[in-house]
Amino acid sequence: MENFETAAKSLSASDRILQDLIRFDTTVELRPEKPAIDYIRMLLEKEGIETETFCRDPKRPNLMATIKSETGKLPPLLMYGHVDVVPVEGQEWSCEPFGAGVGDGCIWGRGALDMKGELTMFITAMIQVKRDGVSLPFDLKLLIVSDEEGTGSWGMGYLVKEHPEIFDGIRYALGEIGGFSMMMSGKKLYPVMIAEKQFAHVKITAEGEGGHGSFSHSNTAMERLCKAVEKLSSHSLPVRITPSAKFMIEAIASALGGVEGVALKLLLKPSMTDRMFKLLGKQLEIFKPLLHNNINVTIIEGGSAVNVIPSRVSCHCDLRLVPGGSIEDAIRDIESVIGTSYEIEVVEYDKGSEELDLTLMDNLFASLCRKDEKAVPVPLVITGVTDGRFLSTLGIQTYGFTPMDLPEDLDFTSLIHAADERIPVGAVDFGKDILVDFIYNGYASALEQCR
Numbered sequence: 001m002e003n004f005e006t007a008a009k010s011l012s013a014s015d016r017i018l019q020d021l022i023r024f025d026t027t028v029e030l031r032p033e034k035p036a037i038d039y040i041r042m043l044l045e046k047e048g049i050e051t052e053t054f055c056r057d058p059k060r061p062n063l064m065a066t067i068k069s070e071t072g073k074l075p076p077l078l079m080y081g082h083v084d085v086v087p088v089e090g091q092e093w094s095c096e097p098f099g100a101g102v103g104d105g106c107i108w109g110r111g112a113l114d115m116k117g118e119l120t121m122f123i124t125a126m127i128q129v130k131r132d133g134v135s136l137p138f139d140l141k142l143l144i145v146s147d148e149e150g151t152g153s154w155g156m157g158y159l160v161k162e163h164p165e166i167f168d169g170i171r172y173a174l175g176e177i178g179g180f181s182m183m184m185s186g187k188k189l190y191p192v193m194i195a196e197k198q199f200a201h202v203k204i205t206a207e208g209e210g211g212h213g214s215f216s217h218s219n220t221a222m223e224r225l226c227k228a229v230e231k232l233s234s235h236s237l238p239v240r241i242t243p244s245a246k247f248m249i250e251a252i253a254s255a256l257g258g259v260e261g262v263a264l265k266l267l268l269k270p271s272m273t274d275r276m277f278k279l280l281g282k283q284l285e286i287f288k289p290l291l292h293n294n295i296n297v298t299i300i301e302g303g304s305a306v307n308v309i310p311s312r313v314s315c316h317c318d319l320r321l322v323p324g325g326s327i328e329d330a331i332r333d334i335e336s337v338i339g340t341s342y343e344i345e346v347v348e349y350d351k352g353s354e355e356l357d358l359t360l361m362d363n364l365f366a367s368l369c370r371k372d373e374k375a376v377p378v379p380l381v382i383t384g385v386t387d388g389r390f391l392s393t394l395g396i397q398t399y400g401f402t403p404m405d406l407p408e409d410l411d412f413t414s415l416i417h418a419a420d421e422r423i424p425v426g427a428v429d430f431g432k433d434i435l436v437d438f439i440y441n442g443y444a445s446a447l448e449q450c451r
């Protein structure tokens with residue numbers, strides 16, 4: 001790693017905190033999160049910020065920090081993020097993934113973008129507010145969790161289930177995935193996440209004639225299941241246009257204008273949607289999962305002996321539902337592809353929020369534009385899931401809002417979870433300044449306007 005400097009002489013205090021965080025190996029389910037969370041607790045407590053720890057396993061704690069309001073007349077504002085990261089195994093890195101080296105104007109390492117950089121924005125924003133000593137009309141809260149990249153059962157899922165009281169009164173939260181810049185048709189877009197797809201685990205079972213493996217049989221469960229798997233793999237589920245996807249696409253269309261804008265708007269005409277994807281494939285690809293439920297067969301099970309034809313065989317599927325879509329509609333979509341002669345069981349379903357609460361959106365956008373006059377903020381619906389899905393069950397609306405001004409050749413979405421994850425030096429301070437601006441000038445006024 002000759003070209004990387006590990007010395008931090010020229011870095012800001014925020015970037016140095018980020019380096020420290022990257023150097024804690026917090027690979028999910030392999031390394032405990034505790035040392036990194038203890039470090040954050042130490043940083044906050046040193047500033048006189050109150051913290052409290054909640055854990056299912058002491059090695060995998062969760063930390064809530066609060067700056068209490070003297071008046072407390074408005075609902076608290078929650079910022080939250082995870083300290084765990086995905087593994088680096090099997091990836092080719094050009095540097096030490098937990099070294100936090102500096103090179104090419106970036107800080108390199110696992111978690112730089114997902115989401116230790118963003119976490120550092122939240123931590124340093126919190127510290128700045130405390131140091132400024134400004135009296136806010138709401139409690140400012142920061143929640144740092146473990147286990148986001150796993151199941152959430154030690155992190156946010158656990159907290160929402162076992163400690164819902166810590167979320168009392170909270171209606172709005174700022175979290176990950178959103179606010180990073182990306183160029184599109186010459187415009188500098190800053191997508192801000194307002195909704196995410198929902199996850200469901202679905203089991204599809206085929207029944208058929210069983211018997212001895214020495215005789216020939218037709219229409220067996222195995223044959224029928226294979227037909228279903230083949231159909232699910234080769235057909236996409238029908239078009240589903242929900243209000244949040246429509247909102248996002250319309251906003252981007254009017255931000256872009258011109259031919260691109262017209263093409264995007266055509267996506268919202270159900271008779272045209274799939275034709276547009278065929279026609280413009282690559283360019284519109286990112287919108288496809290937002291307008292279709294999506295299913296992948298991931299496990300097949302059935303049969304117990306080589307000479308016995310099983311009468312029941314099943315497959316398990318990863319089903320992602322469009323935001324605001326219902327599980328009943330998704331099942332109908334599956335049946336429209338494989339027919340109605342299969343048993344379909346919903347094993348698990350993480351329902352997202354049904355209604356978007358966009359109260360904070362305009363003021364979040366305004367804080368971004370005050371910092372970067374070229375910014376064109378747009379709403380974003382993401383195809384993955386975050387801890388926001390747990391909070392939505394408590395009626396808390398998350399906005400993915402951790403602003404980053406990224407160079408054009410640094411593509412946020414393709415670098416997260418990948419090798420050579422990195423964040424530009426100074427990106428954390430850029431985001432921190434916008435967050436502080438929103439805390440001082442945006443949050444309270446957004447709530448007052450909607451009263």
Ligand SMILES: [Zn+2]
Pocket residue numbers: 082114115148176
């Ligand atoms: Zn993340």
